[in-house]
Amino acid sequence: MKRIILSGGGTGGHIYPAVAVAEALKRKYGQEVELLFVGAEGKMEMEKVPALGYRIEGLPVAGLQRRLTLSNLLLPFKVAKSVRRAKRIIRDFGADIVVGFGGYASAPVLWAAQRLGIPTVIQEQNSYAGLTNKLLSKRAKRICVAYDNMERFFPKERIVMTGNPLRGRFSAGSDNREEALAYYGFDASLPVVLVVGGSLGTRTLNEMMKAWIMTLNGEAPVQVIWQTGKFYEREMQEFLKNHHTKNIWQGAFIERMDYAYAAADVVLSRSGACTVSELCLVAKPTIFVPSPNVSEDHQTKNAMALVEKGAAEIVRDSEAVAKGMTEAVALATDGRRLETLSANIAKLAICDSADRVANIIDKVLNIA
Numbered sequence: 001m002k003r004i005i006l007s008g009g010g011t012g013g014h015i016y017p018a019v020a021v022a023e024a025l026k027r028k029y030g031q032e033v034e035l036l037f038v039g040a041e042g043k044m045e046m047e048k049v050p051a052l053g054y055r056i057e058g059l060p061v062a063g064l065q066r067r068l069t070l071s072n073l074l075l076p077f078k079v080a081k082s083v084r085r086a087k088r089i090i091r092d093f094g095a096d097i098v099v100g101f102g103g104y105a106s107a108p109v110l111w112a113a114q115r116l117g118i119p120t121v122i123q124e125q126n127s128y129a130g131l132t133n134k135l136l137s138k139r140a141k142r143i144c145v146a147y148d149n150m151e152r153f154f155p156k157e158r159i160v161m162t163g164n165p166l167r168g169r170f171s172a173g174s175d176n177r178e179e180a181l182a183y184y185g186f187d188a189s190l191p192v193v194l195v196v197g198g199s200l201g202t203r204t205l206n207e208m209m210k211a212w213i214m215t216l217n218g219e220a221p222v223q224v225i226w227q228t229g230k231f232y233e234r235e236m237q238e239f240l241k242n243h244h245t246k247n248i249w250q251g252a253f254i255e256r257m258d259y260a261y262a263a264a265d266v267v268l269s270r271s272g273a274c275t276v277s278e279l280c281l282v283a284k285p286t287i288f289v290p291s292p293n294v295s296e297d298h299q300t301k302n303a304m305a306l307v308e309k310g311a312a313e314i315v316r317d318s319e320a321v322a323k324g325m326t327e328a329v330a331l332a333t334d335g336r337r338l339e340t341l342s343a344n345i346a347k348l349a350i351c352d353s354a355d356r357v358a359n360i361i362d363k364v365l366n367i368a
Contacts, residue, residue: 001032001033001034002029002032002033002034002096002097002365003033003034003036003093003094003095003096004025004033004034004035004036004095004096004097004098004099004361005035005036005037005038005089005090005093005095005097005098005099005109005113006018006021006022006035006036006037006038006099006101007037007038007039007098007099007100007101007103007105007106007109007110008039008045008100008101008102008103008105008106008123009039009040009043009044009045009046009101009103009104009105009106010040010043010044010045010103010104010105011044011103013102013125013272013273013274014045014101014102014103014106014125015039015044015045015048015049015101015103016165016166016167016274017101017123017125017164017165017166017274017354018037018099018101018123018165019049019052019054019167020165020166020167020353020354021099021101021123021165021354021357021358021361022035022037022054023167023354024165024354024355024357024358025358025361027355027358028355028358028359028362034093035054035055036054036055036056036057036089036093036095037049037054037055037056037057038056038057038058038059038086038089038105038106038109039056039057039058039059039103039105040058040059040060040061040103040104040105041058041059041060042058043103043104043105045103045105046058057089058105059081059082059085059086059104059105059108059109060081060082060085061079061082061104061105061107061108079107079108082105082108083108083111083112085108086108086109086111086112086113087112087115087116089109090109090112090113090116090118091116095113095118096118096119096365097118097119097120097121097361097364097365098110098113098118098119098120098121099120099121099122099123099357099361100120100121100122100123100133100136101123101125102123102124102125102130102132102133106132107132107136110122110136110140111136114136114139114140119141119364119365120136120139120140120141121140121141121142121143121144121357121360121361121364122136122137122140122142122143122144123143123144123162123164123165123357124143124144124145124146124150124153124154125146125164125273125274126146126147126273126298126301126302127146127147127150127298127301127302127304127305128153128296128297128298128301128302129150129152129153129154130295130296130298133153133154134153134154137153137154137155137158138155140158141158141364141367142158142159142160142360142363142364143155143158143159143160144160144161144162144356144357144360145159145160145161145162146161146162146163146164146273146277146350146353147302147305148161148305160356160360161350162350162353162356162357162360163277163349163350163352163353163356164273164274164276164277164350164353165353165354165357166274166277166278166281166353166354168257168258170258170261170278170281170282172281172282172283172342172346172349176258176259176262177262177263179259179262180256180258180259180260180262180263181263183256183259183263184223184225184249184259184263185249186223186247186249186263190221190222190223190247191222191223191265191266191332191333192222192223192224192225192263192264192265192266192332193222193223193224193225193264193265193266193267193268193325193328193329193332194224194225194227194260194261194263194264194266194267194268194269194284195208195209195224195225195226195227195268195269195325195328196225196227196254196260196267196268196269196270196275197227197228197229197232197269197270198229198270198272199229199230199253200229200230200231201227201228201229201230201231201232201233201252202229202270202289202291203232204289204317204320204321205268205270205289205320205324206228206229206232206235206236207321208268208289208320208321208324208325209224209226209236209325210236210239210243211321211322211325212324212325212326213239213240213243213245213248214243216245218244218245218246219245219246219247220245220246220247220248221329222247222328222329222332222333223247223248223249223263224247224248224249225249225254225260225263225264226248226249226250226251227251227252227253227254227260228250228251228252229252230252230253232252233251233252236250237250261278261282261284264284265285265332265338266284266285266286266287266328266331266332266338267279267284267285267286267287268286268287268289268324268325268328269286269287269288269289270288270289270290270291270299271288271289271290271291271299271300271302271303272291272299272302273298273302276288276302276303276306277349277350277353279312279345280306280311280345280346280348280349280350281349281351283342283343283345283346283349284342284345285312285331285337285338285341285342285345286306286312286313286341286345287312287313287314287315287324287327287328287331288302288303288306288307288312288313288314288315289314289315289316289317289320289324290302290303290314290316290317291317292317292318300314306345306348309344309347309348310340310341310344311341311344311345311347311348312341312345313327313331313341315327
């Protein structure tokens with residue numbers, strides 16, 4: 001029986017890659033593996049992971065706030081307590097290996113495992129590694145990455161290109177475009193732009209849509225799937241009531257992401273690591289609008305890794321309201337640019353990332 005701890009959380013970008021690898025490990029080992037997740041108390045993984053059928057333990061660790069707060073002063077005590085608890089969890093579970101996916105909880109678990117002599121593996125999702133992973137990589141057996149040139153941050157001999165593990169099935173060249181268009185009440189006469197801002201929504205992209213709609217006369221020149229996010233849903237619905245515009249589908253969530261991708265000719269999106277990986281798999285021409293509100297500006301670095309290969313375009317967050325949709329409409333009607341972007345982004349896709357990470361875990365277990 002192999003006992004494996006998977007640690008990460010705080011956002012879906014850390015949780016779902018870990019779950020994707022858990023699923024790959026279950027496929028690989030069947031009944032011969034026992035899995036335990038470790039997350040941060042009060043964070044989304046403490047609900048999401050059990051809902052998917054996995055056991056999880058929580059640590060009291062928290063992140064460093066960007067402003068001076070009482071929670072920052074308490075942080076060293078929370079970290080010390082988390083490390084002690086992580087050591088106890090590792091011993092009680094009898095872990096053979098610990099795999100970290102980033103987020104608050106992964107640091108104390110990886111640190112504790114390394115001090116206990118338990119082998120560790122890191123999965124870095126972004127093109128610019130965070131400080132925690134850079135420090136912990138010094139004792140990690142392998143570092144699984146999704147971008148080239150990561151030897152800037154990690155020991156070159158321990159880096160393995162795996163891509164970012166994703167849940168669900170994503171693939172280019174979907175044959176259900178007609179079905180997808182019907183789902184949104186669209187037809188094939190106009191191109192489709194997908195504006196997606198995440199589960200909570202993105203203020204910049206929503207303000208961009210509002211500004212663009214205000215320039216129209218009740219009918220959009222392209223069809224738009226506008227995902228506003230839960231936080232902004234009521235506000236955007238009220239806006240559309242007062243500015244009703246044809247050819248626009250608006251919703252807080254996108255239940256059928258496969259349909260959204262199948263229908264879309266162009267995608268306007270943030271550039272979180274997992275989103276970038278999805279877009280590579282579906283080979284969609286994309287304009288990234290990186291969030292400026294993330295550590296080390298990693299979304300801009302993720303986007304630029306593709307832009308520099310001619311695989312995507314970029315609009316800065318500060319410019320998106322004024323020109324994001326104008327550029328998306330221009331791209332949607334430029335067949336040659338669409339073909340080039342689609343071909344180039346498809347070259348970056350890795351469709352078996354979760355299985356690749358599972359295989360690395362297996363190799364480390366066999367040499368540990």
